[in-house]
Amino acid sequence: MKLVRHGARGAERPGILDADGRVRDLSAHVSDISGTTLTTHGLQALRVLDPETLPLVHGIPQQDLRLGPCVAGVGKFIGVGLNYADHAAEAGMDVPTEPILFTKWTSCITGPDEDLHLPKGSTATDWEVELGIVIGDGGQDIAQNQAHRHIAGFCVINDISERDWQLRQGGTWDKGKGHDGFGPIGPWLVTLDEIPDPRALRLWLAVDGHRYQDGTTATMVFGPEEIVSYASRFTTLHPGDVIATGTPPGVGMGQKPPVYLRSGQVMELGIDGLGQQRQRVV
Template sequence: MKLLRYGPVGQEQPGLLDKDGRVRSLAGIVDDIAGQALSPESLARIAALDESTLPLVDGTPQDDLRLGACVGNIGKFICIGLNYADHAAESGAAVPPEPVVFNKWTSAVVGPDDDVQIPRGSKKTDWEVELGVVIGTGGSYIEEADAMRHVAGFCVVNDVSEREFQIERSGTWDKGKGCDTFGPTGPWLVTPDEVGDFNNLAMWLDVDGKRYQNGSSSTMVYKVPFLVSYLSRFMSLQPGDVISTGTPPGVGMGQKPQVFLKGGEVMRLGIEKLGEQRQKVLPAA
């Protein structure tokens, strides 16, 4: 299944994408694509529906029908750094002996095609296409062998990052990662049965039509089951938490010379089987 949220900002409604690429309403079946609606029991109930009987929503998704972030009321937006061997190499960093963990503040979350705003004082705003993992069943001290039972699905994340804030301004990475609009998420949450081999998904990102990132989840160092298990040692994972699992090479910081967003650009990015995003970049207000 491909689950989604559609409608104006702050008024998003739950829906699914049918086999013809049209949006069907899930209003009255779940309150939102969030929390307990992501449990295995809830997903099984939605999967059992005859989608042709669900109300058809006017408009074309990602055209004249806005999509919000594919998960509502995200509790924790957990990110993993330097998790692709080839990205670590372009960053001049060694593969870390344990996953690098940081946060995006949930106020950064926007829809997959919403504008990205350059923050005031930014010198080095960058892009990162990432595989997002959505938790459906919570837990602590999850065994790696059981980890996928806790995953509701996967999505595309653009881990927009301000590198000067992140690296050069002292302290943790978080302040360069969580600026408003720095977390486009979606277009849809795709359940694992429809994704298949999540360890071998093509990933790409263009800026103004130039391809910068062209990688694969196959070069991920710490794989999804390990990450779910690892993170659950340090915090309880809860339904609706999102884990953004790192990026392949091709970020602006890794270019020679480096390339950063200034405003006026258009980013397009996608992951095989998970859909595409498109964001206009607005200059600092």
């Protein structure tokens, strides 16, 4: 299933894509794409529905039908740093021996195609296309061989980052990662059963048509199951929590000289099977 949230900002409604890629409304069955909707039991209740019998939503998604963040009510937005060996090399840092975890404040979450407003005083706002994990059944101290049972599905994330704030102004990553608009997620949440191998997905990002990132999740240091298990050692994961799993090489900071976002530019990014995003920088 491909689950979406459609409509005006702040008033999004739950939906599902049909076989033609059109949105069908789920409002009669669930209140939102969040929490208990994403548990094993909640997703099973949606699987028995025939999308063709649900109300058709007017418009083409991401054209004349706005899509919001594909998950609502996110409790935790966790990031994983330096999780691609080739990205660690471009950053001049050692490949980590265990996952590097940080948080993105949930107020940064936005839809997949919203304008990115450069923060006041920003000089080094950067891009990072990432595979996102959405938690289904929650848990703590999850065994790695059971972690797949706790994953509802996957989505595209742009882990937008202000590098000066992240690395040079006090050395804490969170303030460089959590500004408003720094967490586009979507366009849709693709359930686990539709992604047979999350370690074999191509992901890419372009700015004004120039492709900076073009990688594969095969070069991840830690895969989704390892990440979910590891994160659950330090915090209880809840339905609807989101984890950004790291980015391949090609970020602006890694260019020689570095290249950062400017007003008027357009970012486009995507992951095989998970859709695409587009953000205009203003």
